[in-house]
Amino acid sequence: MIRFENVTKVHDPRAKPALDSVSVEIEGGEFVFLVGASGSGKSTFLKMIYREDVATSGSVYVAGHNVSTLTSWRVPKLRRKIGVVFQDFRILPQKNVYQNVAFAMQVIGASRARTKERVTDVLAMVGLEGMEKRMQHELSGGEQQRVAIARAVVNQPDILLADEPTGNLDPTTSEEITEVLKKINANGTTVVMATHDDDIVDRMRRRVIELSRGKVMRDEAKATYTSLIPKVTPATGTTGEAQA
């Protein structure tokens, strides 16, 4: 579904690359956490997938497209296969809940009947039934994120990218939002979530890709936020402390 082949991204030639020779493959239907310190390259990794950023070298393949060589007029076709949610929700303040989600279907020319049916289903799925008429200022942070998620998945994308979706939310709300993402993944959508939330990662036990200064330093199935695999000390062969 997503393949990075030796991907390097240089924003500023005087600084270290934001991504440095990254090779990773994510299969359809996976749920993957992207972790790493601030500035380690998580957002850049996600931006490569929806082609907000283009690799300086190497190739990125997404849902059958070679994103690195995609001409700009083909980008909308790629983006239809991808939903994206952000830490700061980014819902449209002049539209109500229903209109925020319906808008994503209107722009691809869906009929009014189909839009009504699908938006109603998706709002129920994210737990916003009965809140269709509410405006942004009448919603909690968690509810705003539910709207953003509903909008991101209403056109049934193959992939959902989430860039610190719980970064502005309290722990209970963060867990509820993660449950929504889990449900979307259980329906077959590949989910890639960048996060600093160790509690969520530790509870979910999914694949964890850890970046450090633009490099993949860990790629582990059913993993925790901090690796539990003990480091082998080369000189003595004894085990040391778990990696930070």
Ligand SMILES: Nc1ncnc2c1ncn2[C@@H]1O[C@H](COP(=O)(O)OP(=O)(O)OP(=O)(O)O)[C@@H](O)[C@H]1O
């Ligand atoms: N448009 C840009 N121009 C210049 N440098 C950039 C740009 N975008 C990102 N960078 C740099 O690339 C590196 C990786 O940034 P990125 O935003 O991908 O990190 P991150 O892991 O998502 O961080 P955070 O957890 O703080 O969101 C950082 O050093 C950042 O300063």
